[in-house]
Amino acid sequence: MxxxxxxxxxxxxxxxxxxxxxxxxxxxxxxxxxxxxxxxxxxxxxxxxxxxxxxxxxxxxxxxxxxxxxxxxxxxxxxxxIRQHLMVHPQNRDCWESFEAVYSHSHAISQCHQYLYKHLPHIEFSYKSSTSAAAKHVKENPEQRIAAIGNELAASEYGLDIIKHDIHDFDNNxxxxxxxxxxxxxxxxxxxxxxxxxxxxxxxxxxxxxxxxxxxxxxxxxxxxxxxxxxxxxxxxxxxxxxxxxxxxxxxxxxxxxxxxxxxxxxxxxxxxxxxxxxxxx
Amino acid sequence: MxxxxxxxxxxxxxxxxxxxxxxxxxxxxxxxxxxxxxxxxxxxxxxxxxxxxxxxxxxxxxxxxxxxxxxxxxxxxxxxxIRQHLMVHPQNRDCWESFEAVYSHSHAISQCHQYLYKHLPHIEFSYKSSTSAAAKHVKENPEQRIAAIGNELAASEYGLDIIKHDIHDFDNNxxxxxxxxxxxxxxxxxxxxxxxxxxxxxxxxxxxxxxxxxxxxxxxxxxxxxxxxxxxxxxxxxxxxxxxxxxxxxxxxxxxxxxxxxxxxxxxxxxxxxxxxxxxxx
The missing domain is CATH 3.40.190.10 (Periplasmic binding protein-like II)
Incomplete structure (x- = not known):
């Protein structure tokens, strides 16, 4: 094979x-x-x-x-x-609204631009080479107040909790x-x-x-x-x-x-x- | 004015x-x-x-x-x-060949792809929102073994040393x-x-x-x-x-x-x- x-x-x-x-x-x-x-x-x-x-x-x-x-x-x-979700380390699921940075691929961050602008206007964007690399980074740094944007497979692969489903701006993507x-x-x-x-x-x-x-x-x-x-x-x-x-x-x-x-x-x-x-x- | x-x-x-x-x-x-x-x-x-x-x-x-x-x-x-240069914190100018990561805007990293592939094949890419944000990050983290790619203005603005000029792959950019x-x-x-x-x-x-x-x-x-x-x-x-x-x-x-x-x-x-x-x- x-x-x-x-x-x-x-x-x-x-x-x-x-x-x-x-x-x-x-x-x-x-x-x-x-x-x-x-x-x-x-x-x-x-x-x-x-x-x-x-x-x-x-x-x-x-x-x-x-x-x-x-x-x-x-x-x-x-x-x-393409469906994008906001996900955090399980330890941090109750304090996500005070988060400092969101990690993801630049395309994923662009795709959620309206959501982020409206709900997390002061959050800093940190770009990773993939949505999955961002999820991995969040999993490995539970002491940091950071979230990732990615798909359900990334959340399950790296053991993150999805706190907000479908935050992408446009359906039909x-x-x-x-x-x-x-x-x-x-x-x-x-x-x-x-x-x-x-x-x-x-x-x-x-x-x-x-x-x-x-x-x-x-x-x-x-x-x-x-x-x-x-x-x-x-x-x-x-x-x-x-x-x-x-x-x-x-x-x-x-x-x-x-x-x-x-x-x-x-x-x-x-x-x-x-x-x-x-x-x-x- | x-x-x-x-x-x-x-x-x-x-x-x-x-x-x-x-x-x-x-x-x-x-x-x-x-x-x-x-x-x-x-x-x-x-x-x-x-x-x-x-x-x-x-x-x-x-x-x-x-x-x-x-x-x-x-x-x-x-x-x-557009001219791209490789720059490091002044403290680290003698050990740059063992660096772990290079920070820059994704476009700048793409523009230097051949150089990085040839001279620093194992280096990890970390994406920042601009070449300048990358230079700032390198300046603020002298203890990390990291470099930035950016222009001469960024090097002088953030006090970094340029260790390699003109590492972009294509002239006439x-x-x-x-x-x-x-x-x-x-x-x-x-x-x-x-x-x-x-x-x-x-x-x-x-x-x-x-x-x-x-x-x-x-x-x-x-x-x-x-x-x-x-x-x-x-x-x-x-x-x-x-x-x-x-x-x-x-x-x-x-x-x-x-x-x-x-x-x-x-x-x-x-x-x-x-x-x-x-x-x-x-």
Whole structure:
């Protein structure tokens, strides 16, 4: 049975996603997104499960930026609803309103911004690399007057008490997690609902890109290829230079998508297919 | 002389930007981006200077997301080169290679990823709300074996020793800082080079947005309006719903830009002009 890596530590939302997609495999947490991708490349694990895009915060830049420099392929996607809870060390459950600091991932703190602004206006924010690392820190420091924001798995994993459920500002918040592999492969995720297929492209415009994005979109539009996402990321070569991540709502076919790519390349763009894959949710 | 707010604490890159734009005004640091914008709205300060976009990390999501819900206007922009240095408490300058943790803003740590991966592979990352808060933390904890990443102003502000200059991975890294005001106004920044004018629009597509972005770009393309930026941000209403921030490389005129906006609105889009303003650099 092959081993699956994910962005750890235990108790992250990625842990929830990987447990949903691979309930019977051995799971290995990695401390950083690049180290998890490197392990797939070196065949230490078969798949990596990493956060890709959150409905509130947008794309997870490090996953995108590192992936586009690797030769890995997206072979599947899991969509997980995001629910954030306020949790404390069991010793401190009666004095939480006088707390000095709340620990969490910066995205989780942003997602609870209205709640914190209203109910804990003077609390200091301390950023950790994950919601789970924040829960661990709170567990290990019972003498400090601090709370963590994270999911139920983190609370149970680190033995914290949830004192306020669902403190996130917006309902209908989900995160997309990608499953990465060294080779393209037909992945079937049991126990989750199949929702559809996507093809994800990375497109770099020519440096003199006046009007180029308009031309690129024309190649999709006249073929009625439905784009469910278009997002720009900086090229790291200076302000104003971007590449684009585009999701097409269909499986890579033999005619329409290759035809669009050929035309776009003829315009002077560079196109990389990051994957064509099924996506799943509960 | 009017008061200018900025994202503090003292010693941030925003501090460098605001000192460059307003060398003779009273400056007031704010601890969060929303509180600084609120102070402009309530006329406690005349202008707010906030980070907008970094060449490596992309847009500063909190500035964009909070601005689009406010009635503030961008009246100017300052472009600042970003140089990151490794700094320690003066007591610890001889033992830094055995350090356990490096403190900084998550963007600064990302910007120095290759350096840290190569020279300090086992160091733990601790995230602070700013490079300057990280420098302050290192100064206040000389007994800990920790370093900070930040700029020269932070090192001098908090009395730290720079042990390695320019550890950022990519040269040619700059950050755009916007100057926000309650009313549109002609702002003149002395002591800095005028580089050009921009108009920034926020465009929300109709929910059934198949092909809508292509139509929007057509309205700019046939008028030969040069777009230097197009970036999507999630609407916070669910995965797959985006709004777009678009920069046009010219001052708001009486014919071309209003004509494009009228057509785009007729397509069912919502258009907000976030500002039309000069931008400056050194």
């Amino acid at each position: 092959s081993k699956i890596g994910y962005l750890g530590p235990k108790g992250t939302f990625t842990n929830i996603a990987v447990s949903q997609a691979f309930p019977n495999n051995e799971l290995e947490p990695f401390s950083t997104i690049p180290s998890c991708m490197d392990a797939v490349k070196h065949e230490e694990i078969q798949y990596a499960v990493l956060p890709w895009e959150n409905a509130i915060e947008g794309s997870v830049n490090l996953t995108i930026d590192y992936l586009v420099n690797q030769k890995l392929t997206i072979v599947g996607e899991i969509i997980v609803p 989900h995160t997309r997690f990608v499953i990465l592999s060294k080779q393209a492969t037909d992945l079937e995720v049991k126990d989750s609902n199949y929702l559809g297929d996507r093809t994800t492209l990375m497109i770099t415009l020519p440096t003199d890109h006046y009007g180029a994005l308009h031309q690129v979109l024309s190649a999709f539009a006249w073929r009625k290829l439905n784009l469910s996402k278009i997002e720009s990321r900086p090229m790291k070569t200076g302000l104003g230079n971007y590449f684009f991540i585009i999701d097409i709502e269909m499986k890579y076919d033999q005619v329409l998508i290759p035809g669009a790519i050929t035309e776009i390349e003829a315009l002077g763009c560079k196109v990389t297919t990051l994957g064509s894959y099924p996506y799943y949710g509960k | 009017s008061k200018i707010g900025y994202l503090g604490p003292k010693g941030t890159f925003t501090n460098i930007a605001v000192s460059q734009a307003f060398p003779n005004n009273e400056l007031e640091p704010f601890s969060t981006i929303p509180s600084c914008m609120d102070a402009v709205k309530h006329e406690e300060i005349q202008y707010a200077v906030l980070p907008w976009e970094n060449a490596i990390e992309g847009s500063v999501n909190l500035t964009i997301d909070y601005l689009v819900n406010q009635k503030l206007t961008i009246v100017g922009e300052i472009i600042v080169p 700059h950050t755009r800082f916007v100057i926000l005001s309650k009313q549109a106004t002609d702002l003149e920044v002395k002591d800095s080079n005028y580089l050009g004018d921009r108009t920034t629009l926020m465009i929300t597509l109709p929910t059934d947005h198949y092909g809508a972005l292509h139509q929007v770009l057509s309205a700019f393309a046939w008028r030969k309006l040069n777009l230097s930026k197009i970036e999507s941000r999630p609407m916070k209403t669910g995965l797959g719903n985006y709004f777009f921030i678009i920069d046009i490389e010219m001052k708001y005129d009486q014919v071309l830009i209003p004509g494009a906006i009228t057509e785009i609105e007729a397509l069912g889009c919502k258009v907000t002009t976030l500002g039309s303003y000069p931008y400056y650099g050194k």
